[in-house]
Amino acid sequence: MKLEASHYDTIEWKPIAIDPGTFINKPEHTYKSKLGKKREIILKSPCRVDVGLIDYSALKFTDQNDYKAGEMSFACDVYTYVKVKLLNRSKIIIDSDRPTMVKHYALLVKKVTDYQGGFEIKTIAPPYHHVGFGSSAVMAETTALAINILLGNPLTNRELRNLIAYNFVEESDNDKTKLFPGASTGGSFNTITNGGFVITSSECEKIFHENIPEDMSFVVGIPNVGVKGPEASETDVNCMGWERHNERINAAKSCLWILTEIMPYWVKGDYSKVGEAFYNYTFFGGKGMQMLFYRCDEHGILFELKEAGLEGGWMTSAGPGLVVFTQDQKKIKIAQKIFKRRGCKQIVTVKGDNRGTIEVNNLPKK
Numbered sequence: 272m273k274l275e276a277s278h279y280d281t282i283e284w285k286p287i288a289i290d291p292g293t294f295i296n297k298p299e300h301t302y303k304s305k306l307g308k309k310r311e312i313i314l315k316s317p318c319r320v321d322v323g324l325i326d327y328s329a330l331k332f333t334d335q336n337d338y339k340a341g342e343m344s345f346a347c348d349v350y351t352y353v354k355v356k357l358l359n360r361s362k363i364i365i366d367s368d369r370p371t372m373v374k375h376y377a378l379l380v381k382k383v384t385d386y387q388g389g390f391e392i393k394t395i396a397p398p399y400h401h402v403g404f405g406s407s408a409v410m411a412e413t414t415a416l417a418i419n420i421l422l423g424n425p426l427t428n429r430e431l432r433n434l435i436a437y438n439f440v441e442e443s444d445n446d447k448t449k450l451f452p453g454a455s456t457g458g459s460f461n462t463i464t465n466g467g468f469v470i471t472s473s474e475c476e477k478i479f480h481e482n483i484p485e486d487m488s489f490v491v492g493i494p495n496v497g498v499k500g501p502e503a504s505e506t507d508v509n510c511m512g513w514e515r516h517n518e519r520i521n522a523a524k525s526c527l528w529i530l531t532e533i534m535p536y537w538v539k540g541d542y543s544k545v546g547e548a549f550y551n552y553t554f555f556g557g558k559g560m561q562m563l564f565y566r567c568d569e570h571g572i573l574f575e576l577k578e579a580g581l582e583g584g585w586m587t588s589a590g591p592g593l594v595v596f597t598q599d600q601k602k603i604k605i606a607q608k609i610f611k612r613r614g615c616k617q618i619v620t621v622k623g624d625n626r627g628t629i630e631v632n633n634l635p636k637k
Contacts, residue, residue: 288449292378295333296437304386305423311356316413317346317624318404319462321588327557328518333452339473342458346466347621349397355417358389367394376411380418403587408459432460466627483623492610493617494567521556546583553585565591
């Protein structure tokens, strides 16, 4: 795979499958665990609704060891649960719909500590997949957080976040038992651990965090289009290359909007001004190129939502999901009707979560 932003900015990536627990960027030292009486824990983590990257031209794969893309995202009330139990024998038992990925992050934490035992891990994921909720990343991060707590927090949150982001993997499009180096900003970790609205910048650092108003709702519409990753779609690769090229200019606009409109107006509580910046970021930035890729008039759908008075809107993550937020209950129904009339195969309405990852007593019943 060759992604060319220009003659001076070309990334060559030859994806090679890796075994779970393989270090892509190995930490410099081993952390000493401090086992206590607690042998079992259940964590509950919110989903993350991604607005987008700060600089798409800086997005690179984990084997490039470059983390400058940044991210804006919200924590919302669709939850992933992870139960971890320490075992005396060195074995990892997993009950999950993403067993290979879960095993990868469990092994990462084990290998960077002096812990010699094993784990029994059970995960319960939300029913939504590929809608921009970060389901795989949240499950991976929650697993790592749970293990770290049981081991006496040998890694700080920053160290754990970097371990995950710098060794982030994606499942194969064609074989879910295979893992490949992925692309991470550390944004989902920052979002689920803090809750609320979070902006992540270079080297996975959290640079902004504020609560989400209790009366704010997010309506997500998933257009009825197929999604293929780079393994299966040459068009996807071309789109990524064009986007990197365009972001040489667009990233500067995004940074200006984030610094002078999104951050100050969110603190001020003027969410319409924030929403206007989100629309601008989407229509006139790298997202505009991505939306064209899906060929289902995503621009038109989003513009119709804007005309209907929805305060803010964007395409989430790499798409095709579209998101709008509002504090007006009547506008929730308007957004849902527009998404339905436009042929969206799935429409989900969620609220913000300002608590982040918490410990709970029981797993929910399936």
